[in-house]
Structures are given as structure tokens and as C-alpha cells.
Amino acid sequence: MADYFFVPVGEQSLNLIFPNLIDVKKNQLIQHIARYLLRPDTDLPGIVDVIPAYHTLTVNFDPALLQADELQDYLDRLIQSKKLEASAPVKHVLLLPVCYDEEFGPDLTSVADYGHMTVPELIDLHSSLDYFVYMLGFLPGFAYMGTVPDRIAMPRLDQPRAVIAAGSVGIAGQQTGMYPLQSPGGWRLLGRTPVRLYDPKRPAPLYEAGDYIRFQAISRADYNKIQQLDQAGKFQLAQRKEAGS
Amino acid sequence: MIGATVIDKGLSASIQDLGRFRHQIEGFPTSGAIDQAAFCLANDLVNNPVNAAAIEFCLLGPSLKFHFRTFIAITGAVCPVFVNAQRAEENQVLEIFENDVLTFGPVKRGRYGYIAFAAGGLLTVPVLDSRSTTLRAGIGGLDGRLLQKGDQLPLNECYQMPSLQSRQYAVDEKKVVTGIRVVKGPQWSLFDPAAQENLVKQTFTVSTQADRMGYRLTEKLLPAAQVSLLSEGTVFGNIQITRNGQPIVLLADRQTTGGYPVIATIIAADFSAFVQMPLGQKFAFTLVDLPKAQQELLVRRQRFKRLLASWQQARYQFPIGPARKAAVKIQALLASENEGD
Numbered sequence: 001m002a003d004y005f006f007v008p009v010g011e012q013s014l015n016l017i018f019p020n021l022i023d024v025k026k027n028q029l030i031q032h033i034a035r036y037l038l039r040p041d042t043d044l045p046g047i048v049d050v051i052p053a054y055h056t057l058t059v060n061f062d063p064a065l066l067q068a069d070e071l072q073d074y075l076d077r078l079i080q081s082k083k084l085e086a087s088a089p090v091k092h093v094l095l096l097p098v099c100y101d102e103e104f105g106p107d108l109t110s111v112a113d114y115g116h117m118t119v120p121e122l123i124d125l126h127s128s129l130d131y132f133v134y135m136l137g138f139l140p141g142f143a144y145m146g147t148v149p150d151r152i153a154m155p156r157l158d159q160p161r162a163v164i165a166a167g168s169v170g171i172a173g174q175q176t177g178m179y180p181l182q183s184p185g186g187w188r189l190l191g192r193t194p195v196r197l198y199d200p201k202r203p204a205p206l207y208e209a210g211d212y213i214r215f216q217a218i219s220r221a222d223y224n225k226i227q228q229l230d231q232a233g234k235f236q237l238a239q240r241k242e243a244g245s
Numbered sequence: 246m247i248g249a250t251v252i253d254k255g256l257s258a259s260i261q262d263l264g265r266f267r268h269q270i271e272g273f274p275t276s277g278a279i280d281q282a283a284f285c286l287a288n289d290l291v292n293n294p295v296n297a298a299a300i301e302f303c304l305l306g307p308s309l310k311f312h313f314r315t316f317i318a319i320t321g322a323v324c325p326v327f328v329n330a331q332r333a334e335e336n337q338v339l340e341i342f343e344n345d346v347l348t349f350g351p352v353k354r355g356r357y358g359y360i361a362f363a364a365g366g367l368l369t370v371p372v373l374d375s376r377s378t379t380l381r382a383g384i385g386g387l388d389g390r391l392l393q394k395g396d397q398l399p400l401n402e403c404y405q406m407p408s409l410q411s412r413q414y415a416v417d418e419k420k421v422v423t424g425i426r427v428v429k430g431p432q433w434s435l436f437d438p439a440a441q442e443n444l445v446k447q448t449f450t451v452s453t454q455a456d457r458m459g460y461r462l463t464e465k466l467l468p469a470a471q472v473s474l475l476s477e478g479t480v481f482g483n484i485q486i487t488r489n490g491q492p493i494v495l496l497a498d499r500q501t502t503g504g505y506p507v508i509a510t511i512i513a514a515d516f517s518a519f520v521q522m523p524l525g526q527k528f529a530f531t532l533v534d535l536p537k538a539q540q541e542l543l544v545r546r547q548r549f550k551r552l553l554a555s556w557q558q559a560r561y562q563f564p565i566g567p568a569r570k571a572a573v574k575i576q577a578l579l580a581s582e583n584e585g586d
Contacts, residue, residue: 007431008428008429008431008535009430009431009478009480009483009507009510010428010430010480010482010483010510010511010512010513010538011428011512011513011535011538011539011542012480012513012542013478013480015431015477015478020475022475034270035270038267038270048266049266049267049269049275050267050269050270050478051269051270051477051478051479051501051502052270052478053475053476053477053478053502054475054476054477055475055477056475056477056478057478058477058478058479058480060480063539063542063543064543064546068535135476135502136270136271136272136501137272137476137500137501137502138272138476138500138501138502139272139381139382139500140271140272140273140382141271141272142272144476181381181382198382200382200383200384200388200389203273203372203373203382203384204271204373205271205272208270208271209270
């Protein structure tokens with residue numbers, strides 16, 4: 001039984017939609033389909049772009065070359081085939097240093113209160129999980145990650161902040177993520193990474209959807225040290241690779 | 246080679262091409278010309294490949310001083326154009342000589358204008374496969390920013406333009422568009438029948454909060470019943486309805502993903518009319534089905550193909566030399582292609 005369906009977004013785009021859930025397995029499937037469609041040697045002409053998200057894949061196509069029903073048939077066959085399994089995932093975990101300082105994390109206390117725990121307990125909990133990157137969106141390199149434990153899954157602020165510093169780490173319900181650029185935003189801020197997450201001179205992101213990120217709590221002194229190294233181009237993110245789950 | 250210098254930056258002038266595709270997966274907005282039809286026409290007029298980079302401006306064009314011979318074309322918003330203070334025409338090829346100065350008067354109708362340059366357009370360094378400027382990401386164009394006074398624009402010299410005399414396009418500058426066609430959006434069914442009905446019954450205006458990311462409309466609609474939506478991909482022309490009922494039409498610099506329900510999507514054939522909608526102009530949405538929307542898009546493309554073919558045809562003076570008989574037949578064939586325009 002297929003657990004997905006198709007909905008047109010316009011005459012040049014189609015949504016492939018899985019159940020309205022945040023689910024790693026389904027999201028991995030979506031990522032694999034997206035990358036399969038973007039292959040330069042694709043056997044399907046007319047694909048313009050793809051946008052994988054939590055439970056959806058938006059496919060933009062050229063209606064002169066490809067019709068929506070042809071695309072649907074193709075995706076049906078692709079999902080049923082074994083083509084996507086060849087790229088079985090290796091769990092790729094990036095270790096990202098984060099300073100959970102009160103100055104960087106103005107919402108530490110309110111989130112700790114929400115979870116009926118102390119701030120150190122909150123920091124331990126938030127940095128004890130490998131977070132799966134479900135999608136990049138909003139800003140270049142903004143990673144939507146999960147899953148944050150229910151106890152501390154505090155909803156976003158009612159009134160977004162006008163300015164959030166680049167590198168800020170926050171949570172919004174069961175999602176957690178980093179602001180790669182200074183921007184307005186409503187996520188609850190817990191800390192900040194000294195690593196430059198987006199550089200217009202090297203715009204390719206450090207991580208992609210399907211990767212995992214593990215936060216590593218660091219001191220203020222280490223924050224400053226890593227920031228200096230990073231700015232000099234001498235800091236390399238530590239990584240861990242595990243066989244696919 | 247430096248072909249021109251910016252002597253006045255105009256308003257929100259940036260370098261754009263068709264857009265940055267296949268990087269939305271990394272969170273990069275596509276950007277690209279907000280009025281793709283006007284952008285493509287400008288490139289067609291100067292005999293460029295379709296994706297050659299051009300200057301896009303909003304409400305006031307930049308002033309440029311040229312350093313060598315070339316050809317340019319201005320399209321999009323209706324505005325006075327001057328070359329060396331002499332009035333020049335939009336929607337046709339303009340021959341440019343060394344030291345010529347291009348200036349503009351404020352836009353009289355529409356919003357976004359284009360300046361295309363012959364022999365391949367602006368030759369800035371592509372970033373992630375595109376020359377389009379994305380301001381928020383600081384990439385593309387000139388260091389990811391708007392044009393500034395003193396900027397040097399890299400161009401190719403150009404001495405010849407095939408069928409120069411016929412390269413013009415008649416635009417009805419007085420035409421008022423009051424109907425924008427839409428197809429049902431992915432969250433259409435989440436909206437109350439009253440909202441669905443009002444979308445096509447009431448009139449709308451574009452508010453002053455309108456930029457390359459999106460246009461907020463002034464009139465509100467009944468918002469969708471509170472449904473928590475996971476963010477999903479966005480496309481050009483999506484009409485999002487925020488929690489307080491505000492419609493926002495997503496455009497070239499839109500975020501790649503969004504979480505507001507989309508009631509409808511403007512059809513591609515009407516993108517140009519919508520983005521050029523004059524300030525305060527009342528318009529209404531009309532609902533069409535997907536086959537109609539596709540047909541309109543393909544008809545529009547076909548019309549431009551014929552226009553290009555007619556310029557190619559004019560390049561040769563029929564009949565010529567020994568090929569006289571064949572030439573007459575070819576001409577007749579091409580002429581029949583042009584019917585029904």
C-alpha cells in the first residue's frame with residue numbers, strides 16, 4: 001500500500017506527499033529521490049528543480065518536456081524499484097561546538113523551567129543527541145533538525161526577535177537548528193557556535209540534508225579560541241561516520 | 246573587459262539571469278529576474294542566449310557610461326529612456342557607441358525594468374551556476390549586492406547586430422490588466438468555502454510591502470482553520486495566507502520552504518502582469534484548471550519563438566541570388582508559421 005500521494009502546486013510543479021509526520025526513514029527516502037532526480041545523467045528530461053522538505057518533495061518541471069502524470073508514473077516506479085537502496089546511508093555525524101552561555105542563550109532559563117530542570121541539565125540533554133538534518137531552507141544553510149525531546153520542546157516565541165546573531169542555536173518545538181546568518185527569528189535560543197556556518201565566498205553549506213549534527217558544549221574560552229582558528233581558516237569540524245541504520 | 250561604468254545606481258538595480266536552479270536543496274532561493282518574460286525579451290532583442298545576465302531595476306533605472314560599441318535593449322516597466330539626453334525607445338535594439346551615456350526617467354507604469362547587453366550580457370563570475378544576485382545570501386552579481394556608483398560592468402564589445410532594423414517588439418503601454426489567473430494551491434481544501442469564494446469574488450491591490458521576495462496584498466481573506474503545517478517547498482506565484490488572513494504572493498527571492506497554507510498559485514502566463522501591477526491598481530483573481538494554465542504558458546512561449554524566427558527571417562533579404570525560387574517558398578512557409586499571432 002502506497003503511503004504517499006501527489007498534489008499539484010501549480011502547472012509547473014508537483015508535490016509528492018508522505019504522511020504529515022517528522023520521520024527519519026521517510027525523509028531519507030525523500031532525500032534519495034531528490035538527489036536521484038538531480039543526477040546530471042537523468043533519464044527523465046524536464047526536471048527543473050527539487051525541494052525536499054520534512055514529508056514532502058516539491059518537483060518543478062517544464063510542461064513542454066514533461067507532464068505531471070508522466071512524472072507521477074516515474075516517481076511511482078522509482079519508489080517501488082530498488083534503485084534508491086543502492087545509496088544506503090552511512091550515518092554521517094558532524095560535531096559542532098556550541099557555547100551555552102547566558103549571553104548567547106537568552107532563553108536557557110525559560111526552556112529549563114519549561115522542562116522542570118536546571119540549566120546544566122538542559123545543556124546536557126540538548127547536547128546528548130545526534131540530530132538528523134531533515135531539510136535546509138529559510139536561509140542558505142539553515143538546517144531544520146530533530147528530534148528534540150518532548151520535555152524541552154518549547155514552542156517558538158510569540159513575538160520573533162528582530163535580530164538574531166549568526167551562529168545562534170535554538171529550538172522550536174521538536175526542531176532544533178542554527179541561524180547561519182544574522183536574521184530575525186522566533187526560535188528559543190540556547191547558545192551559539194563559533195564556527196562560521198555560511199560564507200558568501202564559499203557558499204556551499206558545511207552539511208546537507210540527511211547528515212546528523214551533534215552539539216558539543218564548550219566553554220567561553222574555547223568559543224573564542226575556535227572562533228579565531230575558524231576565522232584564520234584553520235578550524236576543521238570533527239566528524240564521525242557509522243554504518244547506516 | 247570593462248564595457249560600462251555605473252554613474253548613478255538607480256533604485257534596487259541588480260544583476261539577474263533566469264535564476265539559480267538546483268540549489269534550493271541547500272536552501273538557496275532561486276532569485277533570477279522577477280519578470281522573466283521582460284527579461285527574456287530583452288535578451289532576445291540583442292540576440293543573446295536566453296540566460297545571459299542583465300540589469301534589473303525597480304522604479305528607476307541606473308545611469309551607465311559605455312566604453313565601447315555595443316547594442317542594448319530596455320524592456321519591462323514603462324519609463325523614459327535617454328541616450329546622451331536624447332529620447333530613446335524601449336523594446337527595441339539601441340546601438341551604443343563609446344562614451345554614450347544611458348539615463349532613465351522614473352517608471353511611469355509597472356515596476357521592474359531590464360537592460361540587456363549584446364554579445365552575452367554581463368560577464369560577472371557565476372556563483373553556484375548562476376549570475377543572479379541574492380542579496381540575503383550575499384552571492385551572485387557584483388559581490389552579492391546592488392549596483393553602486395563607480396561599478397565597472399564586464400561586457401563584450403559588439404559591432405554587428407543581425408536584422409537590426411526589425412528587432413523591436415510592440416508593447417501596448419496603455420493595456421490595463423485587471424484579471425490574474427490562478428490554479429488551486431496545494432492547501433486549497435484547508436480553506437473555508439467562504440475564503441475560496443472570496444478569493445475570486447473580491448478585488449485585491451498590491452500593498453506597499455512588495456519586493457523581490459513577495460508582494461503582500463492589502464485585502465485579507467478568512468485564514469485556514471488552525472492546522473499545524475510542516476514547512477514544504479515554495480514556488481513562484483504561491484499565494485500564502487498567513488494566520489491573520491494576509492495574502493502574500495511569493496516571488497523571485499522567496500524562501501525555499503514555507504509553512505503557511507497556500508490557497509492558490511498564479512499561472513506562469515500571468516506572472517509578468519502580476520509583478521508589474523501598478524501601485525493601487527485593483528485586480529481580481531480568476532480560477533482556471535491546470536490544462537488551461539499549461540496551454541497558456543506554451544502558447545506564450547510559441548509566440549516568442551515565432552518572434553525570434555521572424556527576426557531570423559528578416560536577416561536575409563529575400564529573394565537572393567540563385568536560391569531565389571527556394572527562398573520564396575521558405576518565405577511563404579515562414580509567413581504561414583506567423584499566422585494566428
